[in-house]
Amino acid sequence: MFEYEFMRNAFAAGTIIAIICGIMGVFVIARNMSFLTHTLSEIGFSGAAFGIFAGWTPLSGMLLFTVISSVIVGRLSVRAERREAAISAISALFIGLGILFLSLANTNASYATNILFGSVIGISSSDVTQMLTLSILVLIVILAIYRFLKFDSFDHTGALVKGLWTNTLSVVFLVLLALSVSVAAQIVGSLLIFILLTLPAATAKYFAHSVGRMMGLAIVLALVGVWSGLTLSYLTNYPVSFFIAAIEALFYFLALGWQTTRTAAKG
Amino acid sequence: MTTTAPILKLDHLGMTFPGHPVFNDLNLTIHRGEFWSIVGENGVGKTTLMRTILHQLRPTTGRVHYLPTSSTVRIGYVPQFRNIDADYPLSIRDFVGLNLTGWKLPWLSRRERARVTDILAQTGLAQLVHRPIGQASGGEKQKAYLAQALVERPNLLILDESTASLDPVTKTELLDLVQKINQQMALTVLFVTHDIPMARRYAEQFLMLTPQGSEQGPIAQLTDQKVWHEEAQHV
Ligand SMILES: Nc1ncnc2c1ncn2[C@@H]1O[C@H](COP(=O)(O)OP(=O)(O)OP(=O)(O)O)[C@@H](O)[C@H]1O
Ligand SMILES: [Mg+2]
Numbered sequence: 455m456f457e458y459e460f461m462r463n464a465f466a467a468g469t470i471i472a473i474i475c476g477i478m479g480v481f482v483i484a485r486n487m488s489f490l491t492h493t494l495s496e497i498g499f500s501g502a503a504f505g506i507f508a509g510w511t512p513l514s515g516m517l518l519f520t521v522i523s524s525v526i527v528g529r530l531s532v533r534a535e536r537r538e539a540a541i542s543a544i545s546a547l548f549i550g551l552g553i554l555f556l557s558l559a560n561t562n563a564s565y566a567t568n569i570l571f572g573s574v575i576g577i578s579s580s581d582v583t584q585m586l587t588l589s590i591l592v593l594i595v596i597l598a599i600y601r602f603l604k605f606d607s608f609d610h611t612g613a614l615v616k617g618l619w620t621n622t623l624s625v626v627f628l629v630l631l632a633l634s635v636s637v638a639a640q641i642v643g644s645l646l647i648f649i650l651l652t653l654p655a656a657t658a659k660y661f662a663h664s665v666g667r668m669m670g671l672a673i674v675l676a677l678v679g680v681w682s683g684l685t686l687s688y689l690t691n692y693p694v695s696f697f698i699a700a701i702e703a704l705f706y707f708l709a710l711g712w713q714t715t716r717t718a719a720k721g
Numbered sequence: 722m723t724t725t726a727p728i729l730k731l732d733h734l735g736m737t738f739p740g741h742p743v744f745n746d747l748n749l750t751i752h753r754g755e756f757w758s759i760v761g762e763n764g765v766g767k768t769t770l771m772r773t774i775l776h777q778l779r780p781t782t783g784r785v786h787y788l789p790t791s792s793t794v795r796i797g798y799v800p801q802f803r804n805i806d807a808d809y810p811l812s813i814r815d816f817v818g819l820n821l822t823g824w825k826l827p828w829l830s831r832r833e834r835a836r837v838t839d840i841l842a843q844t845g846l847a848q849l850v851h852r853p854i855g856q857a858s859g860g861e862k863q864k865a866y867l868a869q870a871l872v873e874r875p876n877l878l879i880l881d882e883s884t885a886s887l888d889p890v891t892k893t894e895l896l897d898l899v900q901k902i903n904q905q906m907a908l909t910v911l912f913v914t915h916d917i918p919m920a921r922r923y924a925e926q927f928l929m930l931t932p933q934g935s936e937q938g939p940i941a942q943l944t945d946q947k948v949w950h951e952e953a954q955h956v
Contacts, residue, residue, distance in 0.1 A: 600827045605819045608811055612820060612869060615775060615798040663812040663853050666828065 455688045463577040467585055468680035471638045474589045476673030478634045479655030480665060484607040492648040493545040494635045497523045499644035500552030502569045507559035512569055513636060520632035528625040572643030572695045574687060585637050592630050603627060604665055646695045650676055653702040657709040675705055726753045728794060728877060728909050733783035736769055743769050747935055749928060754907035758920035761930035767913045768801055771879050797870030799883040809855030813846055816854045817869045836872060843898055844868040859886040867895060881913045896923050
């Protein structure tokens with residue numbers, strides 16, 4: 455299958471996505487942000503639709519919408535009790551807008567399904583370059599704030615005592631998350647992006663007990679899902695996001711089952 | 722060990738939650754190397770006072786001063802409650818290492834690793850370094866919290882009922898350790914506790930909060946009558 459350029463691009467893109475999702479996912483899980491990640495991906499859908507409507511690329515629209523909304527959500531989320539309801543409202547609004555923009559843009563339905571569910575065929579080598587650039591940017595920022603982000607994510611109480619600028623950290627992290635969502639949505643689609651940003655890391659936390667190891671394992675799990683998903687999709691012609699979702703969910707439930715039987719065995 | 726340099730000064734400090742005064746006009750000067758115990762019945766405002774000292778709560782009146790400047794005071798805090806559920810993944814070793822933020826690289830330097838190993842040994846956690854802290858017992862968790870607070874070498878340590886869930890032997894071991902650092906490195910300690918015998922054994926000064934006000938002095942003045950009087954009035 456590597457004789458086709460689009461498959462080579464898809465594998466390159468998938469590899470970048472898996473690495474970014476493995477790293478970011480560990481923080482997403484530690485900060486309890488699965489739900490928010492889901493919302494950001496819906497906002498990403500709306501942004502992509504807007505991008506098409508405005509005559510830009512879907513990725514540019516996505517970046518615009520997710521980054522702006524992540525900053526807004528970061529300010530909202532100060533009051534935790536109200537957060538879930540507020541986030542649901544925002545997400546409903548954005549899905550609605552996305553549908554509106556798509557119909558205004560007058561594109562055919564397959565374009566919409568590509569945004570929502572992802573596609574293998576659509577990825578050009580300039581897309582890959584763009585994703586690579588964004589991913590490197592995300593990685594550099596993470597590296598620069600790594601110890602602070604780690605402390606705040608895994609022990610918010612301790613980070614507060616230390617006087618770390620936790621509010622700033624939280625906004626910076628949301629912007630990074632927005633960038634990652636936009637990058638990853640290119641291949642798995644905005645509906646399923648939160649799978650790669652949450653499940654591999656959620657699985658890894660049952661087996662690895664340091665942040666570095668969790669990241670390593672999450673990256674491996676994401677890579678296995680993405681690579682086998684792409685291969686199976688190529689062989690069967692079924693959608694790639696179906697395979698990725700199924701594989702990652704399978705890993706997660708196996709880990710959960712393993713953990714349950716182990717704790718049960720201990721008494 | 723007490724030197725004369727003040728490290729913390731509470732200046733007419735008052736705290737009122739909406740419709741609910743907690744403490745009022747509290748004045749206190751704490752010197753480097755002193756060991757204070759903070760006592761008082763449940764709900765009287767001990768944790769609130771500690772969080773005000775940490776600048777996590779803004780006082781309604783008065784001020785908290787760090788001396789000589791705020792940048793010279795490094796605080797270690799072992800809070801009364803912490804969110805660590807059974808699923809929490811980090812090992813005790815990694816949890817303790819979280820507090821090392823002085824250096825930038827993602828991984829710990831050799832010196833930092835040695836410091837973590839050292840503090841884990843001192844707090845009696847050497848055998849448990851790889852245990853996920855979510856699965857550790859209540860007392861083991863408390864030890865890990867103390868180790869995390871101590872790993873960055875604070876000069877002001879705040880313990881909020883940090884020994885409440887420890888067995889008598891472990892309790893003594895940990896407080897002996899805190900006392901050792903207190904004496905050797907002039908660590909200032911604020912020890913919030915309901916355990917009057919322990920307060921008498923380790924502290925040099927006491928601050929007793931009561932609903933009416935507060936009282937402070939050398940620990941010898943924290944008499945049984947005083948403690949009983951407080952309890953009798955409110956039980
Ligand atoms: N954020 C808050 N908002 C409103 N009231 C609060 C808040 N935090 C504490 N209180 C109230 O302030 C009082 C003092 O609480 P605090 O936790 O400081 O008591 P404490 O002395 O530490 O008690 P304990 O010995 O049980 O730990 C309590 O009546 C409590 O209900
Ligand atoms: Mg308390």
